[in-house]
Amino acid sequence: MRNLLVIVWVVTVAWTAIAAAEELRSDSASLHDPSVPPVVAGFDRFARHGDIDAVDGGRLLLGELSCTACHASGDTAAGKNTAEAIEPKRGPRLHSAGIRYSQAWLADFIASPHQVKPGTTMPDLLGNRSPQQRREISTAIAAFLVETERADYPEIKATGANPVMFEFWKRGDADRGSEIFHTRGCVACHSSDADYVVTGAITSPVDALLEELDPEELADMGLAAAARRVESIPLGDLAAKYSRKSLAHFLHDPAHTRPALRMPDFKLSSNESADLAEYLLTAYSSNRNSVGKQASADQPSIEHANDPALVQQGREWFIELNCAACHDSSIKTDLPNAMPLLAVDAESANGCLGDSPQRRVQYPLDSVQRDAIVKAIANAKSGQTVSATQQLDGILLAANCFGCHQRDELGGIGRYRKPYFETAGHIDLGDEGRLPPPLTGVGAKLISTHLTNVVSGKTPAIRPYMQIQMPRFSQEVAHALPKLFAEVDDANTADATRVFGDTIDLADAGRELMDIGCVQCHTFGGNALPGVTGVDLSKIHSRIRPAWFETFLLNPGNVKERTRMPTFFVDGKSPRPDLLDGDPKRQIAAMWAYLNALPKHSLPSKIETSRAENYELSPTDRPSILRTFMPGAGTHAIAVGFPEQVHFAFDAEQVRLATMWRGRFLDAQGTWFVRSAPPAEPLGNEVVELPEGSSFAKLNQANEPWPSSTEVRFGGYRIDADGSPEFLYRYAGVEFTDHIEPLAAQDRSETHHKPGLRRTITLTSGESHANATAAPLWFRVHQGDRLTRIDDHTMRHESGQNGAGQNSAGLTISIPPSLARDAHIYQSDEITEWRVPVREFPFKIEVNYSW
Structure with a gap:
């Protein structure tokens, strides 16, 4: 099995490397191609494909192309929302251009910016002039910049932690x-x-x-x-x-x-x-x-003697071309009165959006970009105000926050770029541990002052296990985003007292509650079970809004899609009824009180005793749950052990029941202490591996092959009153609740009287399935190179229809006769599959596993 995993890993690495190289093509392929339109990340990824409104895309271009550096936007005098004003991105400061840039490069770039750097957002201000004039003017401006704009580099101050070496x-x-x-x-x-x-x-x-x-x-x-x-x-x-x-x-x-x-x-x-x-x-x-x-060269030098007359000509051209509208420099000029954006005539051939070769400002805009700008100007002329959501999205698009973060199904790391994002040491924490966190609902989650500090780079990382780093953005962005996030996400700003009430003397109870499962994934003031590298929960009161904390703990899957965080309060009931009368809200208040008391309060007991000699998990009174890495269940395994000495592992990535075994459960040492250790192996015997792939799929025909993957989305799990997990997932508009427990003695097969498992899957759907064109949903009951029907009277229908089948590995799976009579056998050269159609909703599937 380990050899197979190695082969799969090698193939996966090779595929991701090839795919990544295909998407992340070299920039050299587009060098010196003047036909490339200006590249604005947010526009090209979303507006170009209709993922955001064209008006919002046009507003983005007006700012990122610095159109509003020359054309005034917004009309506060008319009483309109000042947020309608579109801030121009503007170009780089030129105070030190003479020591930062090559003079030859400056001359070439000014003469033909879109040829020297295809995709640049720098306009071509000399496009209506002859080649000779372009060269003369650009040479003069470059000489002016190199001779006069020579402010020195800022001093980098050394500290004990960050020494600065000489040169x-x-x-x-x-x-x-x-x-x-x-x-x-x-x-x-x-x-x-x-x-x-x-x-x-x-x-x-x-x-x-x-x-x-x-x-x-x-x-x-x-x-x-x-x-x-x-x-x-x-x-x-x-x-x-x-x-x-x-x-x-x-x-x-x-x-x-x-x-x-x-x-x-x-x-x-x-x-x-x-x-x-x-x-x-x-x-x-x-x-x-x-x-x-x-x-x-160590530093650009004046590459040839610049004639003072040439430098003066460059200064005059710099002023005449209104370069100061976009660039700060040592010279101060009175900018001409800006033409209002609303007065721009999009149909004028000589205007910025025209196609005349004589227009003064030229961009190689394509038709999509031009149409978006025209629509944005038309929308402004109509008097439409700009909503808080549009303001927020505008900042996120301009700063390209969507390049890393996802918000409301928009953005996130590109499909083929994901292989470059990993955890330090390749610790398996799933996508939550290696990809930047989503921004959906972040205004309701994070306190505004903390979010400001995060964006401005003033807080230490709380996810040190991630290789990617959160960069620092401008103060304007850092102060604008939190307010807009809070407004758009309808943040509950109530303080802890209003949310939790009196939390005096609750910290001790909160400490006990940490041992339910928090210690398996989180650190506490830098302390954790060895090998655990999750988000640190200390000082959480300085980051998280109390109301969000309570809502999230009550039902994590509803708040954060695809989270690994389990639901501990199933149906509003606590797994620790002996604490605080079993009141979930008081227990959550106790957790909050305890976390706020750190580091003065004692660490959770499991952490304090984590160096005990024996790490074998032996379920006695209640089931044991361990999230780990197993050969059959993969890197997102959720292993569940029962006192009845029958156990299973659920693959949360492929969303499937993966492994079953009897006897001893698991050794937790590798999971708790050595994340780079080999996969956890079942300690018991009679291990059964189930087929890979989802148990559910939509098939147009009963005889078509089962798809190798489906878009089943894992929604976490919740703990029932007995301590067993109920797995939640979604697929094709259907909600699934999957509960697995030991098979009662009276329900075991005559031929297999040893302990087994009973699985109950409840399907509910808010969609109509009366549409005849929709592909039916099927459940794959059993699979093997061959299947044999078992004469089991406990599952036999009065008509003689059999409800049990056994594969060559000795695994017997039984279903009720009501399901068996609709079952279909799929046969190929290599496998036989037993399938059951889902006819209506709600729908319940009961399956018995014995071996």
Whole structure:
């Protein structure tokens, strides 16, 4: 089995590496292609495909292309919402352009920005002039910038924790820089290096499903956006533009020259900045075999003597072309009165949106971009106000927060970029542990001051196990987002006293409740069961809103989709009725009180006694539940052991019953203490492995092969009064509750009297299934290279229809006669399957397993 897992892992890694390379194509493929339209990540990913309204896409372009730097937006004098004003992104500050950029590159870029860097958001201000004029003007402006804009680099202050080496930019290592680029989050926006080896993560069932469906099927299932490739933001020929010193300084403090921080600040040390610069100057060069003349220099120098008259001409052209509308520099000019955006005539051939070669400002806009801008201007003319949701989405789109985070089914890490996002040490924490957290409902979850500190980079990481880092954004974004999140998400801002009441003397009870399951996944003030690396729960009162904390603990799956967090309060009942009269809300208040008392209060008892000698789990009075890694159930296994000495493991990734065995349960040492240990093996005997893939699928015909993957979404599990989990999942509009328990003695088969398992699956649906065109839903009861009917009178119908079947491995599965009479046998050259159709809703399936 382990050899098989290794083979599967190797194949998966190879596939993800190839797929990732295909999506994250090199920027060099588009170098010197002036026909590429300006690249605005949020527009190209969403508005271009209709995922967001064209008006919102147009407003995004008006800001990101800095149209509103010249054209005034918003009309506060008319009493309209000031939020209607669209802030321009503006270009980089030019105070230090003379020491940061190559003069030759500046001249080339100013002369033809879309040819030098295809996809740039810099407009072409010389497009209506002859080639000779373009060269003369750009040469003069470049000379002016190099001679006069030479403010020195900001001082990098060394500390004991972050020393700054002398001439640190000379000490960069390209290999270390490649590792930073491909693991810290850069590839969420930019192209990867095709030569970089992706270690890879196991493909999720949803991603596997995307591989099997054609475009029409993807559209029908609402998966078109998830399957779509995410284009990369171009970087251009960095070696021609920067020196080692200038690029290292930029990466260390992007806000110094680009205050809009579309390139966020990843809080790199000086050494990390030098490493990343060394890699980028090699990887993003028009000549991969050399970092080029410019990059090889420590600092740009004046490449030839600039005639003072030429410098003066450049200054005059800088003023005449109104460059100061977008760029801050040492010269101060009175900007001309801006034309109101509402006065822009989209039909004018000579205007910015026109197609005349004589228009002053030129972008290679494509028809989709142009139409979106026209609609945004028309919408503004109609007097439509801008909602808080639009304001919030506008900021998230402009800052490309959707490049990493998902909110309300929009955004998230691109499909083929996911292999680059892993946990440190490849600890299995699922997608929750390796991908940036979703932003759905984050305004109701996080306290605004904490969210401000997170966005502005002032808080320590609470997820140190993630390789990707949350970057630092501008103060404008950091202060605007929390208020809008809270308003849009209808945050309950009640303090802890209003939510929980009096919590005096509840901390001790809260400490006991931590041992129900919290200690298996979370740390407490840096203390945990060895090997556990989850979110630290200490100081939670400074991060989480009390009302959200209570709602989440009562039913995690309703608040956070696909969460691994189980439901402990099933149907509003506590698994510890002996504490606080079993009142769930008082118990949650006790948890809150305990967490707020840390670190002064004692740690949970399981952590204090975690170094006991024996880690074998032996269920006695109640079931034992362990989330672990098992050969048959995979990296998302939920193992459940019963005092009756019969056990199973549920695969939460493929959403299936995976393994069953009898006798001893599991050794928890590897799970609790050594996350890199081999998979947990059942300690008992007579282990039975069930087939991979979901137990449910929609089939157009009963005789078609069972799909290798389906879009079944795991919704967590809840604990019933007896301590057993009930697994929750969704598929094709149907809600499933899956409960597995030991088979009672009187229900065992005559031929198999040993302990077995009974599984009860309840299906409910809010959709109408009377539609004849909809594919029927089927349940796969049993599978094997052959199946034999068993004459079992306990499951036999009066008509003689048999309700039990056995495969060659000796596993007998029985279903009630009412289901058996509708069953269908699927036969192929390799397998036989026993299938049952789902005819109506609600629907209940009872299955007995014995072996």
